[in-house]
Amino acid sequence: MSEKLLGYKGKALDVLLDSKAEVGDLIRITKDESTYEGILIPRSELGDDKHVVIKIKSGYNVGVEVTSITKITKIGAKRRPAFTPPDLPEQNRSLPKVTIVSTGGTIASRVDYRTGAVRPAISARDLYSIVPELSNLAMVDTEILFSVFSEDLTPKHWIKTAETVAKHILNGTDGVVVTHGTDTMGYTAAALSFALQNLPVPVIIVGAQRSEDRPSSDAALNLVGAVLAASKAPFAEVAVAMHESVSDEAVVLHRGTKVRKLHTSRRDAFKTVNAQPVAKVSNGQIVMLTENYQPRSKERKLVLKPEFEEKVALIKFYPGMNPKVIDWHVEAGYKGIVLEGTGLGHVRQECFSSIKRAVGNNVIVAMTSQCIWGRVNMNVYTNGRDLVAMGVIPLQDMLTETALVKLMWSLGQKQDIDEAKKLLTTNLVHEISERSIEQSKSPDTKQTQKET
């Protein structure tokens, strides 16, 4: 495919070829009674063959559907779309102060015009200037912390992020927004949930599934929702702000310990698992979805506990898994292992002697389920009972990702293995639901008199 019309195909490509326009040119699209003018921008591989996308003067992207009567005229020569941030809008000093800490990811990225791929590049200041509405919501201050794909983040980055957020809270901000790649956003959300205790103000992690210069970007709505929540949400917890549905309507605020990315590309990829989200932002209003939350209070004194033990592994079990993988981790000095077992929390009997050896070597071995929804229960089947008897710790309805992070954190807090275990199994920030939402719908609680 030509670089000059990168990502275009089918009908849309045909009309563009007729117009002789290239990516970067200023074009005019005429269709029915409407006319659109803007700079032609490339499309992603995920795009359809029906839309031509232009960046209009305001900085927004518009996707125009091509029909048989659509006409495209080139009205200006090729130039790169202007991304230079305008001057910062005048700040309204009566508004709450919100700090945006940027770590990278799609929300802070754009298409690399050379390769067509997306690269992290944009600064928090750029983001702010792309969404001018932010100046009506808060006095925004920004800090670029990293510019990293989120799959490249490690516990070291969590520590640095927690410290940076804490610094801004101690400096008196009314709320913090952390922009982050979506790939490992759930892991970081859990990490900040444990590291930032006794929060006085909200910490909102936000990302985008499609970059800001794509027609279907979710960046603007998510960012507005996140800044709104940081500035005036009544809760003081760590939450993830992402689209509620594929339409551009509402943003859900998911609790940092209960959220998981469940779709590779959809804008509503993030879901709260085994619980209710904390709140949602709809029509500029924050709607609380639970009464059980820590209220915002500037009197509360933040407790920063940013230590994570890196020698903790996640091992997903599968049929025929080689138990020696467990041995290898023990020999490599790992101090904790989260086994993502099957069903209610099982692994094959062949693994038992390796698990015993791990426990005997003071490695904390904990169990979650690869089912994702529901709760492990290791008392139902003999394999589960045997595992508990040898010291494996069932982690209730904790997400595997949250379990990994919490085990890293527990071992970072406590040298003593029994104290670390106690911390791991104590519900601190809603990582364990008393009885998970899904579970409470289970038929046992609403069975009628006759069942076969």
Added chain:
Amino acid sequence: MSEKLLGYKGKALDVLLDSKAEVGDLIRITKDESTYEGILIPRSELGDDKHVVIKIKSGYNVGVEVTSITKITKIGAKRRPAFTPPDLPEQNRSLPKVTIVSTGGTIASRVDYRTGAVRPAISARDLYSIVPELSNLAMVDTEILFSVFSEDLTPKHWIKTAETVAKHILNGTDGVVVTHGTDTMGYTAAALSFALQNLPVPVIIVGAQRSEDRPSSDAALNLVGAVLAASKAPFAEVAVAMHESVSDEAVVLHRGTKVRKLHTSRRDAFKTVNAQPVAKVSNGQIVMLTENYQPRSKERKLVLKPEFEEKVALIKFYPGMNPKVIDWHVEAGYKGIVLEGTGLGHVRQECFSSIKRAVGNNVIVAMTSQCIWGRVNMNVYTNGRDLVAMGVIPLQDMLTETALVKLMWSLGQKQDIDEAKKLLTTNLVHEISERSIEQSKSPDTKQTQKET
């Protein structure tokens, strides 16, 4: 808790204590205008505190809700509930022939009265006798192949199962039902989908989330649905038959390559991911949900390809994952690795040199996503592009579990690495959706003219 009233608590326990009845006793429950008689059976830890469960004369279990006016009277001394199968019902020789191959699991298990835990024990013949309706559906023949918890099954068991199913098909059965534990049922379903090619009749894998002697067991409905599908469904493919919802209404037939256990305990734990199920069984009727299926035809000649390479690993990526885990597998002689990456198919750059080394050692490295829904797309971000450039194979919208099984199978079929790779990426039994269902709902295909 007393062994004598195992699993009972709260209100239900109080009423039972008053009655002096114990598990195994014959009791009478009087409530409103109804009277129930049967043998008191123990409850699971998952049960509520409102129901008393008895096994009535027909062999079914009944859960009776305890209210303030419920009375319980002991009318017979303790004895074990009678599990001895009655004589087989007279076979109707005009019905289709269905073979039930039993491998173990909850559907073939019952509570161990000694430990209170569930153990696999029951034979296919027992199952048949528990659900007498089966004799109206098919002439049922049974074979006990294993009696194993499904987490203990390995590729060796898949081979044996495929061979056994093939034997019965060659002997002229009209359909095969495989009873199986739910924990790894998705993996086995994928394995049989690849091993049993060109099927003339359906092969239906069935399980239960709660064992047959529990009040909320899903065993009977699932088994009836499975036998009905095996005997007369119009498709000849491998499918999984499990509850559609938590109510006892319909059974869904999920394609073997697209199904995943997504809840630890609910009866509707199994869902088709990124596609539509093949069919459902509702009110004794089979309703097809797709037109794209291989029709039943006894003329078609089964091709059995049961070879699986066991030296294939599944590695779930997580932040900070040690790349040496990859090296260890290469050194241990593994021939294939499925990486369950983040988002569109990513792992951290730190892993790149280990992945290069693996590929250089003729290990096939393939990528799926831990998001579960959606499709990997390694062309969007530079990390993804770099991974493809070094030889990592993106597996579209294939489930991780199916990808692991298919890589084992592809390497079992072909010695030549390029031929194995070709097999891995060729869509054989719907393991790859042309465009996944979820994806087609994505906003790119239905965007309106303006989006920010």
